[in-house]
Amino acid sequence: MGAGVALDDERKERIRALLTTGKSKNLIAKEVGVSWATVDKISKEDPDELESLREEKREELIDVIYSDMQEALTLGRQKIKLAQVALEEFQPTIDKLIDLLSEKDDVKGGDIVEVIKAISSITNIPLGQISTYFGTLYDKRALMKGDPTNNTNINGSMTVKQDLKKLSPEELKNLENILGKVADAG
Incomplete structure (x- = not known):
């Protein structure tokens, strides 16, 4: 311009x-x-208005992510139900494949291919992908809301043997952060 x-x-x-x-x-x-x-x-x-708009957009995105999480949960439940039904049907399909393979003379390649396709469709249910998607959305939503995405509990004890005067400013700041977390957890 x-x-x-x-x-x-x-x-x-x-x-x-x-x-x-x-x-x-x-x-x-x-x-x-x-x-x-x-x-x-x-x-x-107008930086305040821009910040307000950013916050509004962030909240909208949190809502969209939550909606996607609900859909992923629904899809996951459907996949689990499908896997349960498939499990009931799986053994007869395996038995049919064994019968076809044991009749070596009368077996048609197409029959075996059909049974293998049926087995493949039963066993190809990627619940892990839905779980990963759900976990990713959960973490993103938590981060956007300012919530932790992991267990922040600290258990145990600590012995300090180093003279604090010998610590660098950065080391002192790190120690201060750790002690703050311990105090917050207690």
């Missing part, structure tokens, strides 16, 4: 919307076709 050309309201709102997504100012400038300085100027116009 050339110097002296007025920025229309549509572009300005697009920049504001992109700023709420967390994209860098450089990427936004390239995407909208304006300079970095223009994006920077707009980002400083």
